[in-house]
Amino acid sequence: MVSYVVYGRGCFNQLDEILAPQRKGKSPMIFLVDHYFEQKPLVARIPLRDHDKIIFADVSHEPKTKQVDALAQALKQEFGDVSGVIGIGGGSVMDLSKAVSLMMTNPGSSADYQGWDLVKYPGVYKAGIPTLSGTGAEVSRTTVLTGPTRKLGMNSDFTPFDQILLDPELIANVPANQRFYTGMDCYIHCIESLTGTFLNEFSKSYGEKALSLCQEVFLGDGQWGPEQDDKLMMASYAGGMSIAYSQVGVAHAVSYGLGYLLGTHHGIGNCIVFDKLEDYYPQGVREFKQMVEKNGIEIPQQITRGLSEEQFDSMINVSLGMKPLWENALGPDWEKKMTREKLRTLYGKL
């Protein structure tokens, strides 16, 4: 788990102080920042010292192993060693920063470490500062990466951040659509894990708390304000913690197919799928639709229209490959319940 957690409005101002004891001689701190923040005031608040460097990361697409390898390689060439990697951004930047930190000390390509417990050495010091809430990437022990042959994380005990800094002020200006899609990543995870067959009291406690915080912010009275930012940031944290002993379900399994074929981002992809899952999560989908309406969000429709049968097949193959997700959702005999035909019909509705 993450060893150091700071939570509080304005705690970003403590960053210089927090990083100071982690600096190793003249080796720089590298700030990997979501490219969205180029020219934004937040950049001027990053506490640069000596040779520290800001790198704006293009996260228009979700992180790739190639991108991780190139970043780590460039840092080694320019600096030899770095004191640490500090990620500032959404889930993609969190994952990218964790992966780059690990690739500063582990040989080969990040693609070699996609899987469970393959990472050999601890990375350099790494800290995560989320500016979007919902993915839980700030506390997870994985980094979701698209590699040459698969989309899979570097799951390991060395993967979690050493430090996270949770400052709700940093998520105050997220556009409502983006905030909703990312927030729903947390909500949908909760529904999938709490109704699943893999769950223990640890994950249940965290999942229930994350769920009720999501309900408070997305269905509560009144306008969005600081209180909602505080709660959404905690929902993401609790949702991420609940992943430890639980598993996601149908929405994630189906959405992986969309992501693979169409490059649909995780948050919005989950929403597009979940919107059509009333047969699997009747109560959750009903509540989700209330949230969509109350927050004035439009969920994209008919995004699979005009795809070829070959393309549908390819999505179905990716989706059915996510066996643990299906088993969690539908039980050990899930293959009888979710046939290729049924899944084809579902993809056709998206």
Add this chain to the structure above:
Amino acid sequence: MVSYVVYGRGCFNQLDEILAPQRKGKSPMIFLVDHYFEQKPLVARIPLRDHDKIIFADVSHEPKTKQVDALAQALKQEFGDVSGVIGIGGGSVMDLSKAVSLMMTNPGSSADYQGWDLVKYPGVYKAGIPTLSGTGAEVSRTTVLTGPTRKLGMNSDFTPFDQILLDPELIANVPANQRFYTGMDCYIHCIESLTGTFLNEFSKSYGEKALSLCQEVFLGDGQWGPEQDDKLMMASYAGGMSIAYSQVGVAHAVSYGLGYLLGTHHGIGNCIVFDKLEDYYPQGVREFKQMVEKNGIEIPQQITRGLSEEQFDSMINVSLGMKPLWENALGPDWEKKMTREKLRTLYGKL
């Protein structure tokens, strides 16, 4: 925060595997075990290797700095270096183990480190395995110790365990009274912190979850069983996490006086005090009394009868010294609200 958390029924069986990578050559693991378990079957399940040693700790009284120093000194004399200290027991054993680990590497007496951020070096590897739930000591960054001049913890970033192992099977056979008093440590902490003036969303989220788990187990239908053990263990964990950004209140402030003068244990002391705090926590005390009744517990009465005025004065002095607790409970002008006379009356009722 604790870096490694394992939660699950039967996970005690993984202890050997968990400790293996932490062993340093022939240096032994030291198992500090609550003396209650002498001759009990749990002892035979401790995975001893080579020179490993079990030490039964007498926790009839809450841990003292002298006891910590003597234990660390004896270990240094016998082994020079140890691989780690593993605490198995209730809150006192948790605190004792954390303190002994720190005193294996820090010079002088543990009394020198009572306070905030005074500890200079990380201790040896330390793991906590609770057999009682409620104190939150398994996740806290302190160790409450009675020293020559005060009762105060070694609060530091080096204090939390490296690993905790939460196995609800280990709390299955706790006598109902003991379970209740320790569980109420968690419940009372939640009431005090959630109604207090120091609180942020991080602590509030954890506090609310801990509170609702306490309500489920102590007011729920049916008999006590595995589900209740699972939940109580998570309540203790969440309650401990909520301490990060919150503060306790009147019950703790008054109970410290009892502990100081009469040696009343923390859990039962809090119950004795909270039982009389309807003016300060009306809703919480009402619910507490329901829990007492439903669980068939007797809260000791009139324990201060016959004490001298000098003794009352001494309790009042200790209690009024806990300024942050009073301020959290009653606000910045607490001294106008809680006079010596009022406190004398309250102690007289206990």
